Amino acid sequence: MLIGILCALCAGLMWGLVFVTPLLLGDYPGVVLSLGRYVAFGLIALVPAWFDRRRIGLLNRQDWTVAFKLALVGNLLYYAMLATAIQLADAPLPTMLIGTLPIVISVCANWRPGHVSESVAWSRLAPSLVILCLGLTLVNSSELERLRSTIGNMRSTTDYALGCIIAVCAIAAWTWYPIVNSRYLRTHTHINSITWATAQGLATLPMALIGFTLFGICGYASGSDYAFPLGPRPGVFVVTMLVIGLSASWLGTLLWNKASQLLPTALVAQLIVFETLAALLYAFLLRGTAPDLRVLAGVVLLCIGVVYGVRTFSRRAAVSHSS
Template sequence: MLFGLLFALAAGLMWGLVFVAPVMLPGYAPALLTVGRYLAFGLIALPLAMALDRRALRELLPGDWWEAAKLSLVGNFLYYLCLSAAIQRAGAPLPTMIIGTLPVVIAICANHRNRVRDGHLPWARLAPSLLLIAAGLACVNRDELAVLQAEAGDPRRYAEGALLAIAAVACWTWYPIRNADWLRAHSDRSPRAWATAQGLVTLPMALVGVLLLAVIYLMAPDTLIPADYAFPLGDRPLAYVGLMAAIGLCSSWLGTLCWNEASQRLPTSLSGQLIVFETLAALAYAFAWKQRMPPPATLLGVALLIAGVVWALRIKPVKT
């Protein structure tokens, strides 16, 4: 339990870096940041596979590679595609609030679906944890709620954005549950090799993404990428390449590795709630980048999130 908690914490610290990338590179479209991240992930996985995981990767069967491809397609590309499209349609506040429900949604789904394998967390004892996390997320996203209430946008665009954000939640609810299924069914396999395998199957998808972006940029400028953008690396190529390499290594490969380690050790209903570490890390990095202290409502939200996690860790699964 302790090592699983520490690995989930490390994964959250790594994943939080992704949320400050748009702030650090404000002139780069979300599609460019997404494709750049996963292209770096795949390129970094190649030497790691040769140096560290060659033997373990040879043991993977065709069905395992197919599972890695599905996980990468849904948990990486489809998730970020839906999220970025939701933000484009409805702006940031509404998708942010919907995505913020992930820890609660994953915990509820996993507690029902995996009750035989992982044990059942009694709903009466789980409910306070979920309520604390939900209240914490509401406090953390208070500014987004205020903006959402103040904006009077096109109802159709808001509805489309909401549906896309819900699709993103579905993608990343499916991913950790299916990923944990494979890891728990193959407890003798290396979580590091499984992270590397997902990086390897991500590479061809990222290359296809680069080609599609190039075609869209040439045929329909200002659709996903501004017409005045210096394709492919922009006006800050060193910053873009360096940040994508750092995120590809830390957030994608190392974050996936740590999450895999946590998924092998913890019930999925508990590890799902620990995704709040990603929210906490993203907040810390964002306020550090802006060099200012978070407002009282955000600090209250952080305290509620931590209280929810501590409460969840005290619950012992009941075998059914």
């Protein structure tokens, strides 16, 4: 369990980087950031695929079908929606909406567990979920107050609302992804976490290349002023895409796969809060301001909620082992 938690923590630190990327590259459309990130992920995955070609070759048709579905929904669609939402509503609010994932996924995973061993009594799961919810509420209230003081026209209000809607769609995509990914790995224990991360990268590459090509064709046909393919800052764009392609995509996916194999789905879901905490840290560093007391109180509650959830599943594991 400790190894699984540490893997989830490190994955969260990697994934937190993707929340500030749309702010660093605000002159790039969210779709381009998603496609660029996953073209980089796919190209990077070619290297470990060569060294791991024996195990990659053992993956069957069903494995590749699932890998393609996970890559499309959990990679391309999710990050395109997330990047667009951040550019419309700024980083902290979409980050905190995405931060509800620990609650949403835990409820969904426990509502219909893939196996009886994954289920936990609602009375035992509820306290950690309530604490997480209170923490998210505190942080969200602070960010909403800040947004009210900075929104000065209807266009900004519209952008904010649209960003929230798109963030909710991203939540739906990433509720589906970790549940399906975790259960597939737990029922196919012969698949190595590194192999599975590489397979998802390979599955992502052709879809990202096709999407990038279609974006360029549509932009040319519509007379878009976007400097296709690498945009107004080619060097910064390429370096950033390679960094998040390696750290957030390949390494983050590898670490998350390992956590998914070692921990129950409902617990893994709660540990997604590490991504939220990392994204908040990076966003406030980029903003150059310190979080207020409500944000700090919310962060403390999020940490308490995670600890409480871990203890709940630890006690359950101990009881199952003794019986």
